[in-house]
Amino acid sequence: MTATNISASPRPPAARKSPKPAAPREPGRDGALLRRLTDPLGALLVVVALAALWEGYKAFGRAVDDRFLGLGLPVATDDLSMPHLWTIVGSLAAPARAGDSTSLAVYLIGETTVTLREALYGLGAGSLLGLVLAVLFVHVAPLNRGLMPWLVASQTVPLVAIAPMIVIWGGKAGLPPWAGVTGIAAYLAFFPVTVNSLRGLKSPPTVQLDFMRSVGAGQLRVLWSLRFPAALPYVFAGLRLAATASVVGAIVGELSAGTGRGIGRAILTSAYYYSNGPEKLYAAVLVAAIAGILFVQVLALLERFALRHRHAR
Amino acid sequence: MAEPAIISVRGVDKVFNGGSDRAVTALQDIDLTIGRGEFISLLGPSGCGKSTLLRVMADLTAPTGGTVTVNGKTPGAARAARDYGMVFQQAGLFEWRSVLRNVELPLQVAGAKKDVHRAKALEMLELVRLSEFAGHYPWQLSGGMQQRVAIARALSADPEILFMDEPLGALDEMNRERLQGELLRIWGDTRTTVVFVTHSISEAVFLSSRVVVMSARPGRIAASIDVDLPYPRTAETRTTPEFFEKVTEVRKALHGAPSEQAAA
Numbered sequence: 211m212t213a214t215n216i217s218a219s220p221r222p223p224a225a226r227k228s229p230k231p232a233a234p235r236e237p238g239r240d241g242a243l244l245r246r247l248t249d250p251l252g253a254l255l256v257v258v259a260l261a262a263l264w265e266g267y268k269a270f271g272r273a274v275d276d277r278f279l280g281l282g283l284p285v286a287t288d289d290l291s292m293p294h295l296w297t298i299v300g301s302l303a304a305p306a307r308a309g310d311s312t313s314l315a316v317y318l319i320g321e322t323t324v325t326l327r328e329a330l331y332g333l334g335a336g337s338l339l340g341l342v343l344a345v346l347f348v349h350v351a352p353l354n355r356g357l358m359p360w361l362v363a364s365q366t367v368p369l370v371a372i373a374p375m376i377v378i379w380g381g382k383a384g385l386p387p388w389a390g391v392t393g394i395a396a397y398l399a400f401f402p403v404t405v406n407s408l409r410g411l412k413s414p415p416t417v418q419l420d421f422m423r424s425v426g427a428g429q430l431r432v433l434w435s436l437r438f439p440a441a442l443p444y445v446f447a448g449l450r451l452a453a454t455a456s457v458v459g460a461i462v463g464e465l466s467a468g469t470g471r472g473i474g475r476a477i478l479t480s481a482y483y484y485s486n487g488p489e490k491l492y493a494a495v496l497v498a499a500i501a502g503i504l505f506v507q508v509l510a511l512l513e514r515f516a517l518r519h520r521h522a523r
Numbered sequence: 524m525a526e527p528a529i530i531s532v533r534g535v536d537k538v539f540n541g542g543s544d545r546a547v548t549a550l551q552d553i554d555l556t557i558g559r560g561e562f563i564s565l566l567g568p569s570g571c572g573k574s575t576l577l578r579v580m581a582d583l584t585a586p587t588g589g590t591v592t593v594n595g596k597t598p599g600a601a602r603a604a605r606d607y608g609m610v611f612q613q614a615g616l617f618e619w620r621s622v623l624r625n626v627e628l629p630l631q632v633a634g635a636k637k638d639v640h641r642a643k644a645l646e647m648l649e650l651v652r653l654s655e656f657a658g659h660y661p662w663q664l665s666g667g668m669q670q671r672v673a674i675a676r677a678l679s680a681d682p683e684i685l686f687m688d689e690p691l692g693a694l695d696e697m698n699r700e701r702l703q704g705e706l707l708r709i710w711g712d713t714r715t716t717v718v719f720v721t722h723s724i725s726e727a728v729f730l731s732s733r734v735v736v737m738s739a740r741p742g743r744i745a746a747s748i749d750v751d752l753p754y755p756r757t758a759e760t761r762t763t764p765e766f767f768e769k770v771t772e773v774r775k776a777l778h779g780a781p782s783e784q785a786a787a
Contacts, residue, residue, distance in 0.1 A: 439619045
């Protein structure tokens with residue numbers, strides 16, 4: 211994660227942008243219904259297209275050093291390198307280990323919930339820290355100037371270098387291994403929340419700040435009644451980035467932690483025994499990806515509820 | 524003026540970027556007394572400091588020199604006591620709050636009980652004739668309606684003074700004239716003192732009991748013209764010879780003032 215893509219633009223509050231909205235009108239409900247139907251359809255189409263790409267590419271060859279139209283294919287297409295999709299999906303129903311009664315799917319989902327819990331705690335702690343920093347920065351400008359470069363630097367340090375450190379420190383402090391993993395998730399999550407919240411807290415136009423002053427509102431009231439609600443779309447934009455980052459952080463954290471649990475561990479294990487069943491690695495990655503998407507989607511749902519009265523969806 | 528003074532401005536200066544070579548004198552030696560219940564317009568070309576003078580009275584900008592008294596207090600104390608309400612050129616409504624909750628905001632800041640401010644806000648919406656839009660959100664309203672909500676919001680804490688900084692400037696001519704009429708009715712109903720900044724001569728004459736003409740660079744008061752046209756003023760008032768005479772008198776004062784450009 212680099213510092214360049216951490217600042218997502220939320221949809222601009224439209225009431226301010228369009229000087230003359232038309233006469234009273236109802237929010238467009240018919241458009242929303244249409245979108246509710248076409249959105250999942252679009253997502254499904256992408257899945258189908260990706261599946262077709264995978265199987266299509268695989269269909270061009272059967273082994274290493276295949277050639278197509280005189281060009282060498284960059285990745286071998288044999289079953290060891292690229293198992294069929296149905297093999298991958300089928301492996302989910304098979305037992306996780308020989309002689310074990312639980313299926314791979316149940317095992318992976320179980321590990322995923324461990325990871326998601328770490329990610330969720332990390333997201334919570336990181337977002338809280340991010341928000342507190344943003345509030346501090348908006349009120350104490352020197353703090354912003356002095357600390358921000360260090361925060362940017364903290365995000366450019368490679369995660370794989372930091373993760374073991376955090377886990378070791380957590381262990382020395384007597385904390386359980388999952389606490390270290392949560393710490394890594396929080397470490398990645400706080401930054402996008404800080405940057406976006408700061409922008410949001412600064413977003414109210416002069417006229418709104420002047421108005422609050424004209425009614426004798428103090429700093430705390432301005433923060434609560436103006437800056438926070440104005441920042442909400444920005445905060446959610448930051449949270450969306452933080453949610454993905456926290457899942458990545460939790461998975462990478464598990465690789466360094468001696469927890470033995472979590473989808474990160476499961477991926478590592480199946481990579482270790484790759485030749486025994488390559489489809490198991492892909493199945494684990496698939497489950498991790500789906501879990502990540504669901505994790506972010508829950509947040510999107512929360513966002514839609516919180517911003518339901520705002521213009522410009 | 525027979526009424527006792529509610530706002531008094533004595534020898535006020537305002538210099539922006541003071542001390543640097545980009546120093547701009549926005550206001551120079553301003554003396555102004557506003558009586559209780561007056562409807563005063565501050566009229567002048569852009570850059571004459573009329574908005575700055577209003578902001579000094581509202582304690583949104585500190586003067587460089589001189590003294591200001593608002594309702595017997597310093598502007599800061601008057602602001603904290605919510606002695607005035609303010610309407611800006613943009614409505615500046617909070618887009619996440621319904622119309623009703625926007626109007627309630629000053630009362631909430633004042634720490635009023637919920638049922639009290641609910642009732643008061645509904646009363647204010649009635650005053651600006653927007654009761655049926657209480658549950659709407661700002662983006663669902665036209666510009667003129669948003670500005671009426673802003674007026675209701677400014678009046679909800681029962682201020683003695685209403686400061687208006689070119690509140691109708693962003694509206695089209697039709698809406699503008701309709702809202703001028705509304706404003707006079709509201710002024711008549713509430714008996715607040717209004718200080719109204721505008722660059723439109725006809726708007727100033729139609730609304731005000733007195734027009735204070737300002738000149739630019741540096742901002743000074745060039746003339747103070749009483750408008751003795753009887754209230755209530757209606758659309759017909761605009762067509763009377765007396766109205767035209769007043770407009771001409773104000774225009775002359777404006778053009779006679781030492782300024783590079785005249786107001787529209």
